[in-house]
Amino acid sequence: MLLKNSLFAKILLIFTLPALGILYFSTVLVLEKIDTLSEVDNIQSDIEYIFATEKVIDSIQKERGYTVIYLNSQKYKNRLLKQRESTNEVYHDFLSTIAKIQKNTPKINFTVKKIQDIFKQFSLLRQKVDNNNIKSSDAILSYSNINKALLETIYSIKPIKFATKFNTKFSYIVNILAAKEAAGVERALTSILIVQKDISLQNYKKLIRTYAIQDFNIEEFLLKAEEKEIEVYNKIIKESYNQRLKNIRTNLKELISSDSLSLDSWWNLSSARIDNLGKLHYLVSSDVLKLAKQIEKEATKSQILSLSFLFVSFVTLISLLFVLKTIVSNQQRSFNKLKKQQNIYKALNKINKVILKMNTKKRLFNKVLDTIVSDSNISLGVIYKVKKSQRRSFLIKGESYKEAKFKLVQPNNSILKKSILSKKNIIKNSNIDKYSDLDEDFIKSKDFKSLAVFPIQKFGKVTALLVLYSNKKGFFDNEIEILFNKMIIDMEYALEKIDYEKTKAKQEERLTIASYAFESNEPMIITNSEARIIDVNQAFCNVMGYEKDDILGQNPNIFKSEEHSDEFYSSMWNSILSNGTWSGEIYNKKKNGENIPLKATITAIKEKDGSVKNYLSQYNDISEQKLKQQYLEYQATHDSLTALPNRMLLFDRVKNSINKVTRHKSYGAIIFIDLDNFKTINDTLGHETGDVLLKEVARKLQNTVRKEDTIARIGGDEFIVLADFIGNDKPSARNNIQILASKIKGSLNDIKTINGYENISTPSIGITLFRDSTFSVKELIKQADTAMYMAKRSGKNTIAFFE
16 A cells, blocks of 8 residues: 555656646636737727827817917917817817726726826816917926827826837827827927927927937937838838928928018918828828737637646646556556566576576576476476477476376377477466366466477577466466576577587597597698687698698698699688688698699588588698699690690690680681602601601690790691781781791791701692681691692692682
8 A cells, every 4th residue: 555655746746737837728718818909909099099189189289379479469269269179079089988998998098087197287278368368388288188188098008018019109109199299299399389480499309308308309210110011101200391391390480580481481381290100100000000910810819828737737737647646557567467477586586597507407497496386476387308309297396296297198289398399488377178188287386377389409409398387366477487498598599508518528539549549641631710819730740841830820822833724723612611612622822832633522511500610621631642633644645756735636626716806806826737749758868767756746836836825746747826816807917927937837847857867858838827717627627738739739839828
């Protein structure tokens, strides 16, 4: 219960406080929007009030102007009386408007009574004016005080929260009204001065003050107004008016003293400016009213959203409170699970401390089962040995384990067999009597409620099963399974370690025997998996001419000769890596730079997991065999007298030449040489002299032709020269081979004597050209032979082409 209470308090702090914060924020937001809407409603009333007030002020301004003129000159009496009627009418409309606004908006800053208090002395002021019982300056002051009081009711209107644009516009409405009132005072004061035709210092100071008030408020308006409002101002208050007014202000004294400024012209000019300021006020106030409606619309939308957010927050809070009990219950279950896991963890931790010390499988299994069944939640444990998917019980521990009985016939749906085949854990929390191979009555009597099967693998194969029974339903959950999985992994490692130790002992015994074989007369080296030499026997050092220290740590490629291509080594390593071995002949380079032929066998020594541990290379020196083979090959392909290639080798080289000229689109040639009168030399001077001639001919040919050309003796006194790449077109090829044939002819004709006898032999030369495989080797030689006979028929010692 303590757990539940503390947990409940924590969850309240973690979840409900933020939710309450959101709820509070939502409530404040909704109230703010309500206040904003209320303020917008008030503003609409305020704008209506400002319109009405401006009319009253405008009427009083005109009445003030007519009054001061009347007091000083008895002029404009009719205008004054007419204006008074207009003021009375506007005043009564003003009171009606206020009453209407007060009815719709109780919380306004102005009331009918307040306005009546302002106008209380208005009738008395008029009587004084009619009786000419008041100074014009005092009349101006009285009228101005009434307008000032009216303007102050406008100044007292509060701004709307979060509506900066609206508040800015409202502020320069006040600036326009203040400028308009100051302009009205200027009109009245200047009118007095024109009538009196005298400017006193006191009145002039008052005028200067009205100028300053006007300039200040107009400047404030222009600074805060929007571009379109400034354009309206410039359109209404024309520059010509301003310039004319500025001229009058600057030269007022001179104009009055010279009687250049009439009362009517001044009155019309100043009244026009005041009226224009009134128009500007009307336009800006109308714009403010539209803006107020827009703000009202946005505030209404925001209020709806805020109310929705408030509703969601409230629902969320209720949902959180509703979920709290479920969370606490789940946490209590988690606490119980954690306690269960801690008990199992302690038991498994004991196993982990000793598991690697076990040196036999039996001791390991006994220790594991004894420790596991010591937990009160594990009622019984069984270990089965597995071989070729067949199992048999090996060890059983736990509650009344001696009474345990196994089914005579294993069930078809046995989970033990499934676990072996799938190599996966199997957990059952119901109907375990149907799946287990224990007797059903025994399971029921012990009230086993859950069952877990864990396959134990060794080197990837299932070799045992750990089967555990618990009297707690659902005991083997995911977390418990994970804990047992870790133990199984440790057991598998321990079993593999036991096998490894046994294997290691056997390997050490084998290595002892192998070390004797390694130091035999057969050359051997051993490398690591990275092909670095780690051992070499003395026989290898003797064959290769190295000291052992020269070789250790080196890569075997230090023995690489130029006899083999990169493809040869690539093929060799592909065989080693894919088949594990390679065997064949290889030429290695000895320390002194000589190449030595070896019969080599390279074997990859692998670990149990298939990874390469070492490479073993065994060699046999086959130098003598190679020499014999080379001698036999040489005899088979060369003429024994002249040491020139014979017919067989010539045929092979002609084939290669045909392939080369075909590939490179060039020309090759065969020069067929027959020695004239050779039979006569043999018959008259003897075969020994004939052999000397043949050797000399061979020497002369070798000194005449190119190194890449082939010279062959194909029998008797017949020689052939094979030349490729003699030209890319037939004319140049023919010309080049003609030059070479002429050199051969000249060289052979230089043989003047043989063994002291005059040489009567001359060469007859036949030539054929080829550039592809159109003709076979035999056909090409036949063509050259035919050309040679053509040379003989032409008188011998000549050159002929096969055409």
